[in-house]
Amino acid sequence: MMTMVSENELITQARAARERAYVPYSHFAVGAALLTAGGQVFTGCNIENSSFGLTNCAERTAMFKAISEGQRQFASLTVIGDTAGPVSPCGACRQVLAEFAAPDMPVILTNLHGDVQRTTVAGLLPYAFKGEQMHHGE
Numbered sequence: 001m002m003t004m005v006s007e008n009e010l011i012t013q014a015r016a017a018r019e020r021a022y023v024p025y026s027h028f029a030v031g032a033a034l035l036t037a038g039g040q041v042f043t044g045c046n047i048e049n050s051s052f053g054l055t056n057c058a059e060r061t062a063m064f065k066a067i068s069e070g071q072r073q074f075a076s077l078t079v080i081g082d083t084a085g086p087v088s089p090c091g092a093c094r095q096v097l098a099e100f101a102a103p104d105m106p107v108i109l110t111n112l113h114g115d116v117q118r119t120t121v122a123g124l125l126p127y128a129f130k131g132e133q134m135h136h137g138e
């Protein structure tokens, strides 16, 4: 039987991943938990670099871990940071999410205080640029 993973469990896992963030420059730790359609969870944290542009956000770490393990079907993404309101993913992560997750896939944004905002992939990035647009007229 496929086990259900609750929203609280995903937040707990994202929170634990956040503890593993490598953030010596910003000191802003973020955690993510990506749930697959099959019920597996891939967590991610942000990983910074002295060459700042090489930083990988928590969301993309989780997504790239899942893709590299052969997972392509996703059920939800949960993100947590120590922010006043629910943490807001950056534009790069929104674009990567739009590449791999359905527009209506739930995205749960939260913070250490327990504020929760529920949105979707398309809610984060409406009118997303998709690969199929490149093949128009072929």
Ligand SMILES: O=c1ccn([C@H]2C[C@H](O)[C@@H](CO)O2)c(=O)[nH]1
Pocket (backbone or CB within 6 Å): 023, 026, 028, 029, 030, 045, 046, 047, 048, 055, 056, 057, 058, 059, 079, 087, 088, 089, 090
């Ligand atoms: O949703 C977000 C927002 C920011 N960051 C990271 C990138 C960088 O390490 C630090 C400051 O931008 O936070 C994430 O991982 N996810």
Ligand SMILES: [Zn+2]
Pocket (backbone or CB within 6 Å): 057, 058, 059, 060, 089, 090, 091, 092, 093, 094
């Ligand atoms: Zn990002």
